[in-house]
Amino acid sequence: MTATPDPTCLPDCFRAWFKARGWTPRAHQVALIEQLAQGASTLLIAPTGAGKTLAGFLPSLIELSDMSRRKPGAARGDRGQGVHTLYISPLKALAVDIARNLEAPVAEMGLPVRIETRTGDTPTHKRQRQKLVPPDILLTTPEQIALLLSDPGGMAMLADVRTVILDELHALVTSKRGDLLALGLARLRQLSPKVRMVGLSATVAEPDDLRAFLMAQIEPGKRRLSEMVSVKGGAAPDIAILDSAERVPWSGHSARYALADIYSLIKAHGVTLVFVNTRSQAEMVFQDLWKINEDTLPIALHHGSLDVGQRRKVEAAMASGQLKAIVATSSLDMGIDWGDVDLVINIGAPKGASRLAQRIGRANHRMDEPSKAVLVPANRFEVLECRAALEASLCGGQDTPPLRKGALDVLAQHVLGVACAAPFDADALFNEIRACETYRHLDRSTFDKVIAFVATGGYALKSYDRYAKLKLGPDGLWRIANPKIAQQYRLNVGTIVEAPMLKVRMVRSKAEGRKTPLGRGGRVLGEIEEWFVEQLTPGDTFLFAGEILRFETILENEAYVSRARATSPMIPSYQGGKFPLSTYLADGVRRLIADPKQWSQLPGQVRDWLELQRVKSVLPRRDGMLVETFPRSDKHYLVCYPFEGRLAHQTLGMLLTRRLERLGAKPMGFVANDYALSIWCLSDLSLLIDTGRLSLDALFEEDILGDDLDAWLADSSLMKRTFRTCAVIAGLIERRHPGQEKNGRQITVSSDLIYDVLRQHEPDHILLTATWNDAAEGLLDISRLGELLARIRGRITHTPLDRVSPLAVPVLLEIGREPVYGEAQDAILAEAADDLIGEALA
Amino acid sequence: MTALRNAGQFRRVAPVCHDIAVGGTQLGLHDSGVAWWAEEQTLVVADLHLEKGSSYARRGVMLPPYDTAATLERLAMVIDAFDPARVIALGDSFHDAEGSDRLPAPYRAFLTTLQLNREWIWVTGNHDPVAPVRLCGECVDEMTLGDLTFRHEPQSGPQSGEVCGHLHPAAKVRRYGRSIRRPCFATDGNRLVLPAFGALTGGLNVMDSAFASVFPPRRFSAFMLGADRLYPFTAAKLIAD
Structure with missing residues (x-):
């Protein structure tokens, strides 16, 4: 320097x-x-x-x-x-x-x-x-x-x-x-x-x-x-992929096979940061490390759902050098100085080259010395991904996402804020907003729709004019109708809409045979998403805050739990990586698989796996897409390898099952990971393709992003969740505030109902547009799916097989672990109701 | 259908209902969320919450203004199908006391046509304690017909033959790790609580403590609303939120 x-x-x-x-x-x-x-x-x-x-x-x-x-x-x-x-x-x-x-x-x-x-x-x-x-x-x-x-x-x-x-x-x-x-x-x-x-x-x-x-x-x-x-980077980081003598698993995300190696690394270094991708992974790794922590090294846990007080304690202990290691999620990714860190261990796939570089940067706050990092792939595909990330890091490759387009719900919030400060002129404000790089694309009619939305909800049916929040004065300026609106605005500022959370409180167990009601006033362990708790029935065990907990009940806005005696939790809470595989790394993985000359850098067992794939099936090409079909027990499977990330694969899976349904292939469900997608059907797919009754080119035709997508989205719970976020940010429904939670779960107007009514009566409403933009960009990854379909047009390789291929094993192993989609709600209800009849007849 | 009705020659067969007994009287539960008392040619509907959107808009929360239209359209379909001689609206028909006054003229006219040629009873509710203005129909606090009593809010303690609304019952079941929550009818054979019919009305889980004084614990059934049928469950099969 x-x-x-x-x-x-x-x-x-x-x-x-x-x-x-x-x-x-x-x-x-x-x-x-x-x-x-x-x-x-x-x-x-x-x-x-x-x-x-x-x-x-x-x-x-x-x-x-x-x-x-x-x-x-x-x-x-x-x-x-x-x-x-x-x-x-x-x-x-x-x-x-x-x-x-x-x-x-x-x-x-x-x-x-x-x-x-x-x-x-x-x-x-x-x-x-x-x-x-x-x-x-x-x-x-x-x-x-x-x-x-x-x-x-x-x-x-x-x-x-x-x-x-x-x-x-x-x-x-x-x-x-x-x-x-x-x-x-x-x-x-x-x-x-x-x-x-x-x-x-x-x-x-x-x-x-x-x-x-x-x-x-x-x-x-x-x-x-x-x-x-x-500033050019300092010394190049010293990154290695963990070379474990243990067998690298086919699938899964726990990296349990490498725990002993991780533990010795922690022992051999001064201070170690162990990064994982999700909260539940953090819980699992922390729990497992303590099981083998014979030297009782001070190892701590840090993730965003833990109680703030507990997090501050960990941070303070870290800053004062009392800890040997922290197992953390991205809650520790950013900025804050933790003092000297000697080693970063990244468990699981890095998902993006830039993300990895920033994490590794945490190993040393002195830029002139090389940061030391060890990557621990949790399964075989992740070995390939780690290899691609390592190469990206050597050549300084970056894959931060492109600049986003400014969201309309945020714009609506801002317009109200502007009006709260002083009356505004629409023309002047439009020009001001268009001067933002991220709002350059905004056109005037959309902007006017946003103002109308803020004023009266922006509905075609003009029945709310007399309740307008913004009024256009004779001077041509928009102003708020009364000062109360400014107060309301202040309570609703911000773009972070948390999923509804429940406090997790430790109580004594009902299971201990006590007849008295559950004791109150135990300690709060942190917060957990409401949807997760909703899946639990009393007695289910799960991992949280480094302990195996038994779910007791929900009381008001708290989930009561007790300490469980079980040695392994019943409910796996793994929901897949938070971040999908970046396009850049995906390309690296495809290149690596397609070119056996590069395999020499891979561990022997992974090399053998790919070699076996080459013999039993074919290797996916870098530019095309491989589709395998094979029978297994009484079903027929289709596995394709787009390498476009879990979100895009889920969307694709949802659309393909609809199409296969129409073609009479009787699809039963699908499962996706970051690399592949598998769909299973009752009909013999190899036969359908062979006899020309099913064309893969037609199946993967780009028009799948048209009507099929619209039809599926109509009832998708994913869209409803997205809508809720947009509606809160835009100010259509009010945020929940501390103290209101008590009855909030019952009296707030359900955003799902609003969504249904809007879709039916005003499908062009600005909030639905905002929801669609969000979903397409984020959760559905439509643009990436679109690029995939364009990339593989005319380049689909179909290989009918007698049995599952080596490459297909990992995604098939996800079945039962990941949620399976494509089941109609009413079918489940009917089955559940029929159970009862069966019981009655028995 | 309308042509047939105008001809006045046929009494159509009422849509398929799930028949149950409430305090010894046979009632049909329909998947639209209404109850049908065939013997009396009476249709019972609860918690319409008309003008809920505008009620919120008054305090600056601009919910979609389509709830009244949506609710009335569904109500019209049901009335068309059953062609009842009498309709009992079990209270909370309007979301607030001024709701009936705010009702836009086209909807008022539409509702009036639904009321033609039949008796119409407005039972008062906690949201609409007063009689609706400028609308036909008789307004009562509660009403007894035969062995059945119709009121908005269930009275505490065991009641035989009580038909009510107010609670917006919903039930939740779990299967394959997925849970499904739907509005439902809830009954223990003595009392029937109807689901809320209104477009923007949410539901309260029947496992909630609010139901504890209405039904003996675990000794009742829920009939969840499905696409074209009802799904019956005993309380033991249901889960809390």
Whole structure:
């Protein structure tokens, strides 16, 4: 790392401060100071450990020290009374952490700079005071920016912001919070036209997306880009795939075979982070590690559903060096400094090259030293995926997702917020919003529909005009109908709609033969999704908070559990990886399989597996798609290998079963993983294909994304869940608030019912459009499915077989483990009711 | 169908119902969620909650304004099919006391045509404690016909022949690891609770403690509404939310 001390841009006290520490300002820190001095918004791309955060704040600290010197006595001098620098981070914990880290240099240099945080946890009196006496630097979150901008006092506070620092920008822009942020930034640019945006980001696939995000896109047809400063990665990471003597399983996600190896790795290193993909995996690995923890090493568990107090304890123990290892999900992925980590173990598939790089970056916050990481594939396909990820990491390949299109539900929330602050002109607001890179595509008629939605629900039937929330005045401005609406808005700000959660409380078991009612007041272990608990019947056991628990009952908004005596939980809660396999890695896996010359890098047993596939069936080609059909017990299977991720495969499975049903193939169900999809039918598929009664080209025709998709979606519970999120964000239904939960499960209007009514009566409603956009982009992965169908057109290889092929085994083993789709609800009801008849006759 | 009815020559065969006895009187349960008392040619429907959308819109929650239309269309289909001599609406017919006043003119006209040529009883409910305005029909707090008593809210303690609504019963069963929750009729042979008929009405699980004073624990049955039939379950087969 070359350092360029530049005497001209650093004031004396800063130079002295650097010198006292034996540091010199790094080149990118100096470059950022220079760019901002010229008033240019800038994107800083740097790996973990490069002093990114300090770089972001240096220009502001210099300006603030300068102002105070010029006007002694008047600390905030000529720049009015507002905030000078806004720092926005995706996590409130990060904001608090950064504030702490920033206090030190400010105190040491004796700068008269006031730094404060503002998050959901900030007490009301402090928020009020901040509006009266704003700090110089305010550290906050996108939701708080939206709140400040919806209120005249908050607007005044931000009226002459000079710099906005956006930390972990690569993570912020991938969600609806990024949309909320983008809209807020557009407002800030109106308030304070000279504001400079500083984006801090890890390495991404398309830096230009982030550069455009930072700028006002006011030139038609031209994409304006911010300046960019990038720091090349430090030492290349030292990554290995675990070479276990044990047999790598065909399927599953537990990586149990490698536990002894993982344990010895933990023992041999100072501090280890063990990353897994899902909460339940974390629970399982933690539980299993403790079973073999003969040395009682301090190993802790950290995931997003655990009680906050418990998480803070783990974090504190980690920071003070008391822990040997933490088993964690992505709740630990971001930013916060945990001190020295010597090794990162990634269990399961990495799913994306960039994701892996960021996790590995956590191994060392000193960028000049190589980070050390070990990848532990949980099954054979994951070995291939790990291999592809390792190669990507060696060549610096990135696969962060492309910039998303701004969501309409977030836009609706923003429009109401704007109206709460002051009456607005629709034309001006439209132009302001279109200046966001992520809302460039917005057309005027959609925008007008959004305003109509906010005002009266936007229904074709104009029966709610007299209840309108927004009214168009004779002056041509839209304003809120009454102040109550602003209060309502403030309670509903934000884009994070949690699945309804239940608290998990430990009680004494009913099973111990006590006749008394369950005791109350046990300790709360954390929170768990309502839908998960709904599947349980009293007595079922499951893993949570590192223990095997017995489900007792639900009381109000709490799930009561007791400590179970069982040694293995009854209910597997694995729901598949949260993140589908990235396109980039999928291509790597296909390439690896198709080219036996590369197999030498693979473990022997995986090589043998692929070799066997080549002999018994054929190898999938890199550009086409292999379809195998074979009989097994009394059913006929179709297995195809698209390698497009679980979400796209599930959608495809849903559509193919509908089509096969129509063709009379009698499909019974399907199951999908990240690599393959298997459908089973009663009809002999090989025969149908052989006699030309079933054409695979026709089956995988792209038009499957038309009517079939629409028809299936009509009743899909997935769409209903998505709709609920959109309806809450857009403000159609109100959020549940603490204290309301008690009866919330009964009285809130069911969003499913609203969805049904809307679909039937107003299928073009803006919220249904928003729901469709969300589902297509996220849960259904329609675009990826579309690309797949285009890619394989005319390139489908069909291989009829006598029996299951080696490559098909993993996905077939998922049957019974993953939910099976394609059963009609009424058929299940009929069967359940017939059971009863059977019982009666017996 | 309409032509036949106008001709007035045929009494159509009533749609297939699931016959049960309530306090000794035979009643038919229909998969649309209404009860049919063939002997009295009486159709019973509970919890229409008309104008629920506009009730919410008044306080700024803009639910779709189509609930009244949807509910009335379904009601019209049922009335067409049964051609009852009498209709009993078991209370909470309107979502709030001003609901009948807000009812838009076209729906008012439509509802009035449904009321033609038949007796119509509005039983009051907790949402609509007063008689609907500018609509036909008789308004009562409760009504006894033969051995049956019709009221909105079930009275506590054992009651023979009580037919009521109010609770919006729904039942849930589980099979193959999937659970299915549907509105249902609930009965112990003495008392019948009808599912809510309105388009935007949710359901309350019959295993909820609110049902504890209505039915003896585990000694009742639920008839879940299916696509074209009812699915009967004893309480022992049902699960809580």
